[in-house]
Amino acid sequence: MSALLELDGVEARYGPVQALRGITLEVAEGEVVAVLGANGAGKTTALRAISGTVRRSGRISFGGKPLHGGPEAVARAGIAHVPEGRGTFTELSVLENLRLGAYTRRERNVRADVDRVAQWFPWIRERSGQQAGTLSGGEQQMLALARALMARPKLLLLDEPSLGLAPMIVREIFRIVGELNEREGLTVLVVEQDARIALRTAARAYVLEVGRVAVEGTSEELQENESVRRSYLGY
């Protein structure tokens, strides 16, 4: 397996606070990888470091090439980032959100892509004119995911999709992510506090503690790991 994304000793800080203290991880093409950890462990910062929304040092390579620049450049390289707290344009319509998702693509055939994405989220069709801010939390999360898919990304960064959502909706979202991976070969790096549901979808995972990788392994290994079980799975 060749690594699509590689982080080597990546550090990041917010002012005086060092949020990442040298993270090394990799994601292979076609893989779903989870990043687990408690609040403040640096999970979200890890994704931000990749997408360039936080100043970082260390080496990040994507598709064998070093990844530089701010979020605009990273988006153009083929990485779609669904940030924490949904990240939809609440003042724009559902369809406009989707059109923006395809912003980096040159092809003009956005229609066909909306149809493709609507296969996963059928409700989008009837409600394309609705203002995104009036959708429910779960719908906004799905719209954010749909918008990311419009870019036909090589890698999807998904930040805490379960945040503030009912368990049933969280399961639905992870089911869709899992199926996208199986059927379309979508590569996903997902940050999640709910370790149980994340490990069910991901093949491998990294557990972060205070800005460092504390444990890594396949989902089976982590589920059997005594300390991971006690701290993150609760049994």
Next chain:
Amino acid sequence: MADFLQQVVAGLASGSIYASLALALVLIHRATGIINFAQGEMATLSTYIAWTLTVNHGWGYWPAFVFTLGVSFLGGAAVHQTVIRPNEKGSVLRVVIVTIGLLILINGLVTWIWGGEVRAVESPFPDGTTEIAGVAITTADIGTIAVVLAIVVLLWALFQYTKLGLAMRAAAVNPAEARLVGVRVTWMLSFGWGLAAALGAVAGMLAAPSVFLDPNLMAALLIYAFAAAVLGGIDSPIGAVVGGLTLGVGLNLIGTYVDFVGADLQLPVALLVILVVLLVKPTGIFGKTEVRRV
């Protein structure tokens, strides 16, 4: 009745000039969250450029008009890149003070280059009136309204139907998110400043023939534009247009039919409009309080 309607049309003509300058203010307020106090002076500078081209270089009015739009667009974008952008990280007040500095700077620059004397500007529209349903309307009024309406429709189409327009809206409402989908937000903001400067140029070039050209051409007009923008809702482009037209018609009727106001007290009435709207309905006619569900 015919007289009344005549006054309404005349009001629409001046109102459409207020509308285009108000639209410029709204574009920038939506994108950067500030009021550009230099908007009027930038427009004055544009108008002088057009005047020089026609009078000193023998250009026709319309070629000069189009050329000035282009120059103003580039100038507006350049102002954003060089003066506004480095200050954007600071407080809103800081940027506002920078625009006030620009106001003084451009005003001084214009007086230095062209002098302070008042100059007559020829109207691009033929003299005379057209009669529509018994109402005599000057060609200049019709022309002014038509030019502004055409530009408003073009702008609307840009924002509604093009990828560029959508990206500009996205950059204005949620810059962090816009970056994540690959929009180059700074470019979009500069583009918005360019559009605003071009809109101001339209207002200046259309206003100059009826009020004469001098370095303070836009001082009063900027107050009317503020009133129009506040009336319509400072974040609403449609509001700016409706507010501008309403204000133009309203002021013209009050000036004609309310004796003690006349032509001299129209400016205080505009200030009164600003005050009343801010007190009674700060969001204006079309402003909305954000709808959001969590």
